[in-house]
Structure formats: C-alpha cells, structure tokens
Amino acid sequence: MSHNTFGHLFRITTWGESHGAAIGCVVDGCPPGLAIDAQAIQAFLDKRKPGQSRFTTQRREPDEVEILSGVFTNDAGVLVSTGAPISLMIRNLDQRSKDYGAIASAYRPGHADYTYDAKYGIRDYRGGGRSSARETAARVAAGAIARLIIPGMTVRGALVQLGPHKIDRSRWDWAQVNENPLFCPDPGAVEPWMAYLDGIRKAGSSCGAVVEVVADGVPAGLGAPLYGKLDADLASAMMSINAVKAVEIGDGMAVAALTGEENADEMRSGPEGKPVFLANHAGGILGGISSGQPMVCRFAVKPTSSILTPRRTIDKTGAETDIVTKGRHDPCVGIRAVPVGEAMMAIVLADHVLRHRGQCGS
Ligand SMILES: Cc1cc2nc3c(=O)[nH]c(=O)nc-3n(C[C@H](O)[C@H](O)[C@H](O)COP(=O)(O)O)c2cc1C
Numbered sequence: 364m365s366h367n368t369f370g371h372l373f374r375i376t377t378w379g380e381s382h383g384a385a386i387g388c389v390v391d392g393c394p395p396g397l398a399i400d401a402q403a404i405q406a407f408l409d410k411r412k413p414g415q416s417r418f419t420t421q422r423r424e425p426d427e428v429e430i431l432s433g434v435f436t437n438d439a440g441v442l443v444s445t446g447a448p449i450s451l452m453i454r455n456l457d458q459r460s461k462d463y464g465a466i467a468s469a470y471r472p473g474h475a476d477y478t479y480d481a482k483y484g485i486r487d488y489r490g491g492g493r494s495s496a497r498e499t500a501a502r503v504a505a506g507a508i509a510r511l512i513i514p515g516m517t518v519r520g521a522l523v524q525l526g527p528h529k530i531d532r533s534r535w536d537w538a539q540v541n542e543n544p545l546f547c548p549d550p551g552a553v554e555p556w557m558a559y560l561d562g563i564r565k566a567g568s569s570c571g572a573v574v575e576v577v578a579d580g581v582p583a584g585l586g587a588p589l590y591g592k593l594d595a596d597l598a599s600a601m602m603s604i605n606a607v608k609a610v611e612i613g614d615g616m617a618v619a620a621l622t623g624e625e626n627a628d629e630m631r632s633g634p635e636g637k638p639v640f641l642a643n644h645a646g647g648i649l650g651g652i653s654s655g656q657p658m659v660c661r662f663a664v665k666p667t668s669s670i671l672t673p674r675r676t677i678d679k680t681g682a683e684t685d686i687v688t689k690g691r692h693d694p695c696v697g698i699r700a701v702p703v704g705e706a707m708m709a710i711v712l713a714d715h716v717l718r719h720r721g722q723c724g725s
Contacts, residue, residue, distance in 0.1 A: 369600065370710060371591075372717035373509060377501040379455075381490030387452035388501040390433070390508050392717060395446035397511045399434045404507040408453070410702040411503045413693075416544035418560050420693045423457045428504050444508075451504045455497070458490065469678040469686050473668025480679065496605040496696065499703040506706020509713035516580040516712060520705040521548040522697055523661070525556045526563070526570035546701040564694040567671025572697025575661045576601075576704040578712060581647060583655035584723070585715040592651025593658075593715060600707035601662045606696050609663040613646025628656070658712075662704060664697040 368376040372392045379386030405428055409415075413422045433449030434442050467488045470477040475494035479486045486492060510518065521540045523530050530549035540546050543553045545560070563570050586593030594612045601610045609616075618626055626644045633639035640656050647658035669688035676686045693699060 369603065370714040372721060373512060373710065373714040375502070375505040375710060377498055377505075379498065379501065380487050380492040381455070381495030381497040382458040382487070382492070383455060385452050385454045386497055386501050387431075387450065388505045390449040390451065390505050392714075393433065393444045393446070393449055393508055394512065394717075395444055396437075397444045397508075399430065399442050399444055399449070399508070399511075401428060401430055401442075404428050404430075404451070404504050407503050407507045407702060407706065408500060410541075411500060411699050413699070417564070418544055418557070418694060419699055422459075424453075424500075425456065426453050426500055428453055444511075449508060451501065451508075453500050453504065465689065466686065468680075469684050470676050471668060471686060471688055472674045472676050473665070494605070496699075496703075499604065499700075499706075502604075502710070503702050503706045506702075506709045509706070509709040512713035512716055513709060516578055518576065518578045518705050518709045518712070520546065520574055520576040520701040520708075522546045522572055522701055523548070523575045524573035525552075525695060525697070526559060526572070526666075528552065528556060528559060529573075545698055560694055568694070569667035569670050569692070570695050571666045572664045572695050572700070573661055574664065574697055574700050574704050575659065576701075576708045577660075578647070578658040578708055581653045581655065581658050581712065583653055585712065585719050586648065586650075586652035587715075587718060587722075588651045591718070592648075593653055593711070594646075594648045594651060596711045596715070597648075597658075597660050597708065600711045601660060601704060604662070604664075604700060604703050604707065606664045606667075606700070607662045608665050611646075611661045612648060613659055614644045615646075615661060618644065628654075653715075658708070660704075660708060662700075664695075664700050667692055667694060667696050 374391045375388050377388040408426045408428055412426045413420045413424050429452045431450040431452055433445055433447040435445045437443045522545055530552050534549045534551050536548055539550050540548050545556055547553050598610045601607055628645050629641040630638045643656045647654055647656040669692040673685040673687050677683055
C-alpha cells in the first residue's frame with residue numbers, strides 16, 4: 364500500500380522522482396475562488412531552490428512551477444481556483460545520472476537505498492529516485508496554496524541550531540532570517556556558522572541542524588481530539604520530511620525536566636475576557652486543539668548522508684565494499700528544510716481550518 368497523500372480535506376498528493384522528467388503535486392480540496400498567483404508560489408520555491416549559495420547543493424534547477432489544472436480566469440480577469448484538483452508541475456532539468464552509476468548495486472549508508480530494495484525489489488538509484496528530497500519542492504508549492512486558506516496566520520521558519528552551535532534566543536530577529544543564506548534569526552551567529560559550515564563543506568563532510576517553525580495568528584479551536592490532534596498531525600507532517608529524526612512541540616523534550624509550576628502556562632483575563640497566557644510551554648496546543656497562542660514546532664535534521672569520506676557498506680549480493688557518494692549534495696540539509704517545514708505547517712493548518720469549518724461551521 365502506497366502513501367503519497369497527506370491531509371484530509373486539504374489533501375496533497377506528490378509524484379515524481381529526482382531524475383525523472385518532472386516532479387509535482389495534486390492539491391485536492393482547495394476551496395473555489397481563491398486567487399492563484401504563480402509568482403507567489405514561485406517565491407516560496409525560490410527559497411528552497413538548490414544552488415542558492417555555496418552552502419547548498421550546486422544542482423542547478425530553476426524550479427519553475429507550471430499550473431496544469433484547477434484554475435480559471437474569473438469575470439474580473441483574475442486566475443482563481445475552481446474547486447477542482449490543482450496540479451502543479453516542476454520539471455527536472457539538471458539531472459546528472461552518471462554521478463550515481465556506482466550506487467546502482469551498492470547501498471549508500473544513511474540513505475533509503477537498502478530499505479527501498481528490501482520493500483520493492485526495484486529501485487530508481489538515480490539521485491535516490493522517489494526517496495530524494497527533490498520531492499520536497501512539490502510540498503513547498505502545495506504549501507503556497509495552503510497559505511491562501513489561512514489568511515491572517517503567518518507561518519515562518521528559521522534555523523536555530525547548526526551542528527552543535529545553537530542561536531542565542533535573546534537575539535532572535537525574524538527580519539534577519541531572509542537576510543542570510545542560512546535562514547538564521549540570530550545576527551550574531553551568522554558569521555561563525557558560515558565559517559563552521561565552510562570547514563564542513565571543504566572537508567567533504569556534513570552536519571545536522573534544528574529547524575523551528577512558528578505560526579502566529581492561529582485562532583483558538585483548530586484541531587480535533589483524539590486521533591486528529593493538531594500536534595499529532597504536525598508531528599506526522601514534519602517527520603515525513605526527509606532526514607528528520609525528531610519533532611518537538613513547544614518545549615518538547617525539555618518538559619521532562621520542568622516542574623508543574625514551571626510548565627503551567629498561566630492565564631489572565633485580557634480584552635473582552637479573552638485569555639492572556641503568561642507563558643507558552645505548550646507550543647500553542649492543548650488537548651490537540653490550538654489555544655490561540657503561537658504554534659511552535661521544532662525538528663532535528665540528521666547530517667547529510669552523502670559525504671566524500673569512504674563508508675563501509677554492502678552491495679545487492681551481500682558483498683562488502685566501500686562507497687563514496689558522488690553527485691552534488693548539501694553540506695547541511697537543514698537549511699533547505701526551513702521552507703519545507705513552513706510548507707508542511709501551512710498544509711496542516713489549512714487542512715484543520717477546513718475540517719473545523721466542516722464540523723463547527725466557521
Ligand atoms: C531539502 C533536503 C535536501 C536534501 N538533500 C540531500 C543531499 O543532497 N544528500 C543527502 O545525502 N541527503 C539529502 N537529504 C536527505 C535524504 O533525502 C534522506 O536522508 C534520505 O532520503 C533517507 O531518508 P531519511 O533520512 O528520512 O530516513 C535532503 C533532505 C532535505 C530535507
């Protein structure tokens with residue numbers, strides 16, 4: 364049984380392989396009448412696009428999105444959604460499949476090569492085929508559509524840890540995130556991080572990272588107990604991103620070390636009797652339902668598996684061998700995972716807005 368679809372009422376299905384003709388997605392459940400702006404979708408894709416700096420893979424893909432279906436020009440001359448499935452396509456133009464000849468039979472450690480073979484008995488080894496994070500471009504395009512369903516909510520992501528180096532949270536400045544190639548919110552961390560990553564890159568090595576995604580303006584009441592919890596859906600969304608090994612909501616793993624007093628997000632009465640929370644350890648979700656506080660999610664990304672140091676492995680026949688992964692790779696995939704995490708959070712929120720509307724009416 365295959366699973367290429369995510370979401371319930373706002374549902375995305377992605378397709379395509381790293382070195383196939385194209386990748387894309389079908390976005391189903393988009394309400395009609397929403398202005399669909401290809402440029403706006405493109406702006407998000409450009410953030411994730413490879414070859415943007417020396418810190419991301421040098422694969423040159425323009426990542427231009429084509430809208431194939433589900434839109435029509437209305438009487439006012441605006442291209443809008445019709446309610447039909449929206450199909451988005453991004454052509455693959457810079458495949459270099461010869462780079463991958465050596466891995467046709469040998470399994471790259473840390474990649475999905477062995478597991479795809481174990482499951483399917485056949486594997487598109489060119490760039491990892493379907494297991495390649497090239498697929499995440501389709502998620503970013505779908506995320507741009509999802510944002511149209513959550514006006515008033517802002518979904519932003521940032522890199523908060525690069526390898527062992529954490530940001531100083533007291534210096535957090537959202538305005539900095541798009542001003543540096545690492546999506547780092549701490550201006551004081553950018554230079555040392557770049558020096559660290561240059562060392563990693565020149566050594567042909569790689570490092571991991573932690574990405575934080577925050578949604579502001581989320582109204583109280585989105586989400587569903589018990590099996591449709593907002594936090595469960597968020598965890599599933601983030602964990603589905605390539606290379607993600609851990610997901611936290613709010614204080615996450617750190618709550619284990621807190622006392623009940625410390626962890627309590629105490630409440631006072633604000634304007635019109637609406638709650639004002641004095642802290643947000645819960646990350647904006649209580650009982651699987653949004654509290655109206657910022658929704659905070661973090662995920663850890665493992666170091667890029669493709670490195671220039673030979674690693675021990677086996678081939679299809681079980682023979683032992685060493686492997687060096689050729690091809691062009693990100694020294695830290697966490698950087699390009701930032702817009703992907705943002706897209707996944709927007710997709711979860713869009714789905715829950717429609718699900719809430721379905722049950723509660725507004
Ligand atoms: C945006 C992005 C880009 C990635 N690029 C690479 C890459 O260049 N080289 C690599 O070894 N892994 C890369 N990965 C991670 C692999 O796709 C992933 O580790 C692999 O498919 C195995 O899946 P898993 O780590 O989720 O278990 C990337 C991940 C993301 C999110």
